[in-house]
Structure formats: structure tokens, C-alpha cells
Amino acid sequence: MDLELWSVRPLWLTVLAALWGAAAGLLVPRAAYRFAVEPDEAWRTRCPDGHVLTGAAGGWLGLARCADCAQHLRDLRDLRTSWSGPFDAPTAYRYGPTTPLVALTTALACAGLAVATGARPELAVWLLLAPLGVLLAVVDFRVQRLPDVLTLPLAGLALVLLGVMALVPEHAGEWPTALFGSLVLGGAYFLLFLVNPNGMGFGDVKLALGIGAVLGWYGWGTVVLGTFAGFLFGGLYGLGLVLMRRAGRKTSIPFGPFLIAGAYVGLLIGAYAA
Template sequence: MPQPALLIVVALLGLAVGSFLNVVIHRVPRDESLLHPRSHCPACGSEVRNRHNIPVLGWLLLRGRCADCDTRISPRYPLVETGTAVLFVAVAARFGLSWELPAYLYLAAISVALAVIDLDVMRLPDKIVLPSYFVALALLAPAVIAEQSWSAAGRALLAAAVLYVGYFILAAMPRGMGGGDLKLAPLIGFYLGWLGWSSVAIGAFAAFLLGGLAAGLLMLLRRAGRKSRIPFGPYMLAGAFLAVFAGAPIAQWYSSLITPTV
């Protein structure tokens, strides 16, 4: 499939997946079914009509208001859909039509859901994180078989263990990492380990760098204090994707800094 066609297909897929992620983001923290009832207005309970369920376009047609009770619909819905599509396109551009592509598209999808949920309720639900280990293994298994990528698979498993140990130590410290972060860390390690140890190092470091910068900014704006709890999951995931997209050039840049020139 030509690259432009792949990106268009993946963008449309991202919009559809983003629409479903809005349901996941709203219902999973509330322990509600993802299948029943159908999408409805939380204010008046009216079911969303099919034509209004079209990603992004439906929100625009409604002008951000419920068709029945005129209650304001958060712009987060089209933002999640658009953001998922953009991230899907970036992943497709990074991996092309490869065996790895489905696995990293899945990582992109759950990353959007987990980041938004963590920002909302400061929790990374087990219902999303734990099954993702089995999904990741299943989606990368064809790549292992087709490409004989046994070394990458072994490195991925080892990286998962390394990040788990690291986060376990941090979680044991006073005011350390939360349990959700601890459960998410090996999954990120697995995906980054598949790409290489430099990606693991950059992803882990970037998480703390981004988290620290965000915390400093919130304190500067007086939106948080030194004892405030700040969700760390979004920064773990942002650091992971920074490594996915720019791990190689960052590693080369850092190597050029520490390698003496003749």
C-alpha cells in the first residue's frame, strides 16, 4: 500500500477509535459497561443519533450542544478523536506498513485513554493496563515469527523487567510512585525495549523530565503545591512516544556530546 493511502486509512481508523475512546474514558472509571447502554447525553439521557456519532463532524453539526436538551458538550470529545487520529498517523509514518504497526497503534490508543483518565481521576485502571500485556504480546508475536526478531523480543522482556524493578524501588519510597504507574512501567518498557536500549533510557528519562517541568509550571502558576499529587501516567506515556519518534536522533545527539572529537 502506498504511504499516502496508508496514512489516510490510519487517520480514518484513528477517528473511529478516538470516538470509542471517549466512551472508554467516560465509563471505565465509573465501572460502567462499554456496550450498554448506547451513547447518550449524560444530562437528559437521550440517545445520540447515528448522524451525530460521526467523529468530530457530529460535534460540529451539533455546535457543541445536545440535540435534545441543548446542554453543552465538552470540546474534549472532538479533541480526543482528532488527537487519536494524529497520533495514529504519526505512528504509521514511523513504522510504515509493517508487522509492528498494529502493536504500536494499540499502544497509541490506550495511551490516549490512560492519559485522559489519569488527568481526570488520577488513576490508571487495571481494566486497561493489565489486558494490554497480553495484547502487546499477541500483536508483536507475528513480527517475532515473520522477521525472526528473537533478540528484540528478549530485549523487550528484559526492559519490561528493568523498568518494573526501577519503579518498584521508587514506589517503595515515601511519597513514591502510585500502583498504577508501577503496573504501567513494564508495559512501556516492553514496547521501548523492542526498539532498543537507547529508546528505553530516553523514554524513562523523558518521563521524569516532562513530569518535573509540568510540576514546576503548576507550582509557578499556583495550581499545585509541593505536597500536591500530580498524575504521572501522562508523562510516562509522553516520554515513551518521544522515544518512539525521536529516540534514534536523540541518542545520536547525546553520543556526539560525550564522544570526543579529534
């Protein structure tokens, strides 16, 4: 293989990564809306106004907007020009988390990964997993839930894709450490869950499998750094809520977003130092 492939200028790589992140981030709000339900509820299949969600992949892919509501809104606007009665506009033309903010967040995350990793082959793995991490963080913030259909594929994809990258020249990590990192971090979180089930959800345990694989790629130091950063972020968030009197010491908070944020910081430092 021509090793000049990895000599892509970082600026162009960063721009391409940001564009990829923005495009992928546009699709996150619809999936987040559908996944953000209580554990005993089925995934949402309708918009808030009751219209069936349609689109690619059975209605999972696409922008978080309802075509039926949009058409109804256009019809009402046409009627309003000839009738001065109440304007009964639909409430679900757009739904889910704020799309521009989510797209910007995903774009910045992908750009940061490109800057830290450079043109090494594992960057492709980070860019594929980053939107999934953003989706998990959004869902957990909304309903304090980390669905198995997201956490387990994250771990599987991370290990499989990193295994492929280990065969590509110019990579900077080690696949065995990624595997052991997944097992060790998942096991450590499982012990924490057994000790304090109210403080650590089982979804966090399954999320730790994927986080351990990603961080383990760059070594045990990165695993420790990313794990510490996650607990630090979660602790600071909880402390802030207590100081603002919006929560007590026993208030449950979504921990997944902080685990993901800590893993992201650890990954950036690990990739840059590799």
C-alpha cells in the same frame, strides 16, 4: 510471504492510520467516563442524568451520548413550540471528555506512528495500543487513577502481539528485549514506589510493564530515551503548576499521562531510527 506487502506508500499508510485513530478516538470518551471513578467506586453504569448506559459490549462501546437524554430533549423541544414555560433540558445528552479533541489526538498519534514506523509489521501493534494509551491518559488526568483492567492488558497485549510480529518478515525489533524491558522498567518503577509511595503510584508501576515492552522492542536506548522523556514532561508540568501557584512541591499530579507521552516520543524516535 510476498515482501512487497510492506511496500505500501507512506502517505496512504499515514492517512489510513489517521482514520483508524479518529474512529477509535470517538469511542474513548464513553470508556473514560465509565472508568473515571475513585478506587472504591464501581464503574459508572449511568449517564449524569441517571439513565442506564446501553450499547455494544454491555454499554462500553459507542459514542459518549445518552439516547434517553436525546429523546427527552426532542420531546421538550416539541412541547416548547406549544408552551412557553421553563425549558427543562437534560444535562447529559453528551458527556465525558470532549469527543472531537480526543478523536483528533488519537488520529494524530496514530498518524505519527505510521510516519515513524513505515510499513513494518509492528505498526499494527502500535495502532492497536495507541487508543488504549490515550484512554489511560484521559482517565488518569480526570481522577489520578490507572485502572488495572487497562494497565495489565496493555502489558499483556504488547508482549503477545510483539511476539507474533517477531515471526513476521521485515520487522525491526527484538522480542526478548521487549520482555526484558518490561521486567526491568516495571522493577525500577516498583523500587521507586517502595522508596516514595506518595510520589509514585502503584498504577504507574503496572503501566511501566507495558511501556517497557513497547520501548524495549527497539532496544535499550529507546527504553532510556522514553523513560527520560516521561520524567522530563512530568517535571515540566509540575514546575509549571508551581510557577503559576496552582500547586505546591508536595502536590500530587497524575504521572501516567507523562509516562505515556514520554514513551510515545521514545517510540517515534526508536521506530524511525530502526
